[in-house]
Amino acid sequence: MFIGESPYKVDDKGRVPLPPKFRRELKAGMVLAKGLEKCITVYPIAQWEKLSESLAAKAVGGASLRKLTRAIFASAFSASFDGQGxxxxxxxLREHAGIADTAIVIGANRTVELWSEEEWKAEKISADEQAAKIMEDLGA
Amino acid sequence: MFIGESPYKVDDKGRVPLPPKFRRELKAGMVLAKGLEKCITVYPIAQWEKLSESLAAKAVGGASLRKLTRAIFASAFSASFDGQGxxxxxxxLREHAGIADTAIVIGANRTVELWSEEEWKAEKISADEQAAKIMEDLGA
DNA sequence: AGGGTTGTGGGGAAAAGTGGGGAAAAAGGG
DNA sequence: CCCTTTTTCCCCACTTTTCCCCACAACCCT
Known part of the structure; x- marks a missing residue:
């Protein structure tokens, strides 16, 4: 489970650290893909395979499913940690998310997402407004 | 079950003790999240995982589910006790709750809440005023 | 009155964030 | 085909922050 929100510098070489708490769950490998929103989504390898299977299962899907499959898989890259995490x-992917020299790393339960400062600020505000409702529905 | 209300100092490093009575139930781990009101909510880890599961279960949810997942998980942090509790x-989170150098720790049945002095004073008054009415609505 | 527990504070060691350099691999041109 | 140039990857080093341990003082319970 990934939780938390923290800003990290992206250096000239395009490198970004991920929070130490996330590293254990991602050490086995991860896949970076275009997020459905303006962000980068990081899937733990196991999670990615599950997604891959559930899309393949709907083999005979229509044109829209094929389109989605292309969009996700074509833009995906596998990644791993260097010695510094x-x-x-x-x-x-950086361009898709509009990430320049700072990335906001957020935990989103099963996946991790990377946002630019501007996009995240906007997303956060609209997300906060809706959060209250579901929390109450779930009786938490 | 958490009950009671007590004030604690927040030191320069942002540390706060929780009442000894609460510690046994939270020793296994806890998650701090933005409260729905201007406070910090502390979930016992088991409680939080239930929430996590029920969100993940709605597997391929739509955009609004992703948004909610973000809002809830991004604003959360895991925490545990140091040697002094x-x-x-x-x-x-301190900023969201307006907590500076004093926090009021409240037992709220299944969760614990942290309030600033000012916010708590206001909340308490309005809660007291409405308590009877709410009780009736609930048929208690 | 005494011992234990609790609130409060501070210091030191370890880890994390950030940046840069050099070697190996890849790509491109002669 | 070989040499040159560029890119990628890995390792090293420094600074800041975080975490953990220790210490004192006040309170409570016995």
Whole structure:
């Protein structure tokens, strides 16, 4: 389970550290893909395989499913940590998320997401407004 | 079950003791999250994992589910006791609750809440005023 | 009155964030 | 095909922050 929110510098080489708390769950390997929103989504390898299977299961899906499959898989990169717990963000993904020299790393339960400061600020505000409702529904 | 209300000092490092009576139930671990009101909510780890599961179960949820997942998990931090029974309050949460150098620790049945003095004073008054009415609505 | 527990404070060691350099591999041109 | 240039990857070093341990003082219970 990934939780928390923290800002990290992206250096000239496109490297970003991930929070130490996340590293154990990602050490086995991870896949970076375009997020459905303007962000980068990081899947633990096991989680990615599950997603891959559940898309393949709907083999005979329509054109829209094929489109989604392409969009996700074509933009995906596998990544791993260097000695300092950092990963390299491919340029294509950085651009999609609008990430320049700072990335906000957030835990989103089963996955990790990387946002630019601006996009995250906006997302956070609109997300906060909705959060209260479900929390109450779940009786938490 | 958590009950009671007591004030504690928050030191320069953001540390706060929790009442000894609460420690046994939280020793296994806890998660701090933004409260729905201007406070910090402390969930026993088991409680939080239940929430996590029920969100993950709705597997391929839509955009609004992703948004909620973000709001809930990004603003959360895991915490545990140091040798003196204290936890560290992340800066982001302290700010949300308006907590400076004193925190009021409240037992709220299944969870614990941390309030600033001012916010708690206001909340308590309005809670007292409405308690009877709410009780009736609940048919208690 | 005494011992144990609790609130409060501070210091030191370990880890994390950040940046840069050098070697190996890849790509491109002669 | 070989040499040159560029890129990628890995390792090293420094600074800051975090975490953990220790210490004192006040309170409570016995």
């Amino acid at each position: 950092r990963i390299v963000l491919p340029y294509a | 204290r936890i560290v309050l992340p800066y982001a």
